[in-house]
Amino acid sequence: MSGSLSSRVSGALLRGNGAVVLLFLYAPIILLLVFSFSASRNPGQWGGFTTEWYARLFDDSRIQRTIGVSVRVALVSTVVATVLGTMSALALERFRFRGRKVFDALLYLPIIIPDVTMAVMMLMFFSQAFDALDALFGLGLAKGFATVVVSHVAFNIAFVSVVVRARVAGMDATLEQAAADLYANRWQAFRYVTLPLIAPGVLGGALLAVTLSLDDVVVTQFVAGPGSTTLPVYVFSLIRKGVTPTINAVSVIMLVASLVLVAGSVALQRASAARGQRQLRTQGGPS
């Protein structure tokens, strides 16, 4: 009776809310994509189709340079953070050692710390450290590419470690013992048993690190020197001045890059999970 009517009304309301949420989430992204191809000089108005703004990007040397810096920072910081983060994950999940709890807590902090605090910390640290090195050894160091990479690694180790730990925790420890029983040495056990099994986690962590590195504005803004400005920091400074059709086009490129990374991470994780299991089944260890 009234129950069925009210449940139909509430069902319609739920569906309506769902539609509004999806519209809210996707409309801005889709409109940005559409306007990046608009010929109008007003970046928020449609004035016919053009690819002019994208063509302009390829002539803009400043944008090219900052893209180059961003890619190099992301690659170097990801490689370092992935190696260090994976080692931390294995140490924390597989071993007991002195200082383990402190280490564990220290690795949680970068995840919960606000961007602004992290930025302030790194700025003060580098200015203090450089003053001290200058006074002691007369080294005239300055902020630049290295300080950006060091800061990105400092937050990325924690994220890689969390992702890899989840994978290590879900892994059967007896497989490593089985490898040892079959006279595999520690390196062989790691190379042929542990690594293939945790590979999806390591890849997932690495892609998260790339994403975070390419996303970061606040920390980089504080620790970059002249010449080491990354794309997001440069674009941020441009947006503050106002919206332009060229920023629409850069934004779409950044958007596509981040979506490719996510899609890649999902695909790679699936593939390597399947391969890891196949290898274990057929090979059963080092041959």
Add this chain to the structure above:
Amino acid sequence: MSSVGEAERLAGRAERRRGALLAAPSFVYMILFFAAPLVIVLVYSFATRTSTGSTALADWNLDAYRKLGEPIVRNVVVRSVILAAITTVICLVVAYPFAWFCAMSSPTVRNLLLVAVMIPFWTNFLVRNYAWRLLLSSGGPISSFTEAIGLGETNLLFTKTAVVIGLVYAYLPFMILPLYASIDRLDRRLIEAGRDLYASGPQTFRRIILPLTMPGVIAGSILVFVPSMGAYVTPELLGGGKETLLGSYIVTQFLTARNWPVGASLSFVLMAVMLVSTIVYFRSGGKNL
């Protein structure tokens, strides 16, 4: 017998040494490039600002913390708390029915909806903020739309409303996911039992559903409130720096006002808020979500 025990003890020690060796590079890195910077911020928050704007590491005092009670800083903090609270409430009101809808849908629809929520979250943060700046700009799509339907031009950019829209957009997934997890675990038989005992819809919600999904509500609220409090990019781009919020205020202390002790003390307080919230989150069963 004792030689076996001895061997085991030695093996245990070797294991511990291996673990420590494996952890050592990251441990050293994190102490040098994370813990040390954190300590420096703490030290600076007790230092003195000289008349030239530099910082003297002498005459240790609590001035920077006392300054947090002054009207200017207090207004910034209060404004940030209010905006973060509004953002959290809007997210909660919108996300709860959405999460409920996900949990009650067929597995295929549910997975599609959850992926649909996650995709924008993975896209570049700056771009998501820029998209709203574009939408809200004068002469932009939203303004043209309201003009076309006869509501006149709307100028939302550089208002508190714009900042709240941007923050809701950025953190809505943080609210939906924990709510979904707790609604999904809800024992549906309890709702039926309530109905059998003639509980009305609102009564069932208030007395049964809401208390049982409280861990999700708390977790989601913390995950939205905390980053909204410290937000910097969204208020800068959508608020135009007109409404100074905590994040922007801290940045100003370093880049323009050159009052490092005040900036340091505020960053430290902000981090303490995050830490306490995170502990509350884990206590409320957040680990299971």
